[in-house]
Amino acid sequence: MIELTEQPIDFNAITESVQSNAAGAVVLFLGTVREFTKGVQTDWLEYQAYPEMATASMSKLEQECRDTFTVTEIVISHRIGALQLGDISVAIAVSAPHRTQAFDAGRWLIDTLKERVPIWKKEHFSDGREEWQHPVISQQQQQQQQQQQ
Amino acid sequence: MKISVLLFAAAREIAGCESLAVEVSGITTNDAPTIGDLRAGLLHAEPRLAGISRSLLWAVNNEYANDSRLVSESDSVACFPPVSGG
Numbered sequence: 019m020i021e022l023t024e025q026p027i028d029f030n031a032i033t034e035s036v037q038s039n040a041a042g043a044v045v046l047f048l049g050t051v052r053e054f055t056k057g058v059q060t061d062w063l064e065y066q067a068y069p070e071m072a073t074a075s076m077s078k079l080e081q082e083c084r085d086t087f088t089v090t091e092i093v094i095s096h097r098i099g100a101l102q103l104g105d106i107s108v109a110i111a112v113s114a115p116h117r118t119q120a121f122d123a124g125r126w127l128i129d130t131l132k133e134r135v136p137i138w139k140k141e142h143f144s145d146g147r148e149e150w151q152h153p154v155i156s157q158q159q160q161q162q163q164q165q166q167q
Numbered sequence: 168m169k170i171s172v173l174l175f176a177a178a179r180e181i182a183g184c185e186s187l188a189v190e191v192s193g194i195t196t197n198d199a200p201t202i203g204d205l206r207a208g209l210l211h212a213e214p215r216l217a218g219i220s221r222s223l224l225w226a227v228n229n230e231y232a233n234d235s236r237l238v239s240e241s242d243s244v245a246c247f248p249p250v251s252g253g
Contacts, residue, residue: 049253065252068175068245071229072252096252108253128253136226136245137252138176150177151251152222 020076021095022067027106036091041113043120047128049108051101059144065098065107068136072096075135079127087123089114094127096137107139168200170240172209175247178223182213202227202244203234209246222248 019035033046051063076094083092090113097107110127114120141149169188179185189208191200202225210220225232226245238244 066176066179067252068173068226068247070243071226071245074229132250132253134231134250135252136175136247136250138248139251140176150180150248152177152219152248153251 019091019093020073020080021093022069022072022076023095023097024099025097027095027097027109029106029109029111032093032095032109032111036093036111036113038090038113040115041090041120042115043117044111044113045117045120045124047108047110047124048106049128051103051105051107053103055141058141060103061142061144062103063101063107064140064142065096065101066138066140067096067098071136076131079130079134082130083112083123083127086126087114088116088119089123092123092127094131096131096135098137168240170200170205170208170238170242170244172205173243173245175245176251177219177248178216178246181215181219187212199237199239201234202232202236202238205238205244205246206234219248224249 029048033044036044053060080092093111095109101107110124112120112124139151141151168191170191171186172189173186174182189205189212191204191208210217223246227236227238227242
């Protein structure tokens, strides 16, 4: 099950929804809003998605995961909009007959989601600065900064 | 030919709008334009995107697309920086 939502993520309901008599293990991953990143204080985060492609992309993740791992049920839920410190931005729940497959599938799902699914976060720092987070641009900026030094 | 390009995140913020109608020029009537043509057309339509243009990713009909992908007016085209969800 795939979900893109502006509402708080109910991880208890998500966890229960993947439970099954066919499963011997349930793994739940939650991504949460962190206060400090490399010493800089975050006030709140804004998440924006390309909804049609994000939903299609998460559905493909679910299918690829089923093709690769032996899993029973999968739920991927990502929140968009304004999130405060401690809020859950993403929840991934996987059930599987055995724990190794549940852990491996959960790890693969969050890692691949972060690489592929068209969702972006904007940091609103405590000092008033705002910055879209774009991994590649950040690396380029770091290289430029290193070259200038 | 004009193709509407959806923008997201920093690209949307820099352009100041959610989509841009991009004129694709320099092609013969028989050739469909490519994402590469659109990339050039987008910078012409919004020069302020030049600073991030090399890192911009493209999607056609909800799939990532490279510069050689052909596009038509009926396609849903989007352009955005590397993703940072999770």
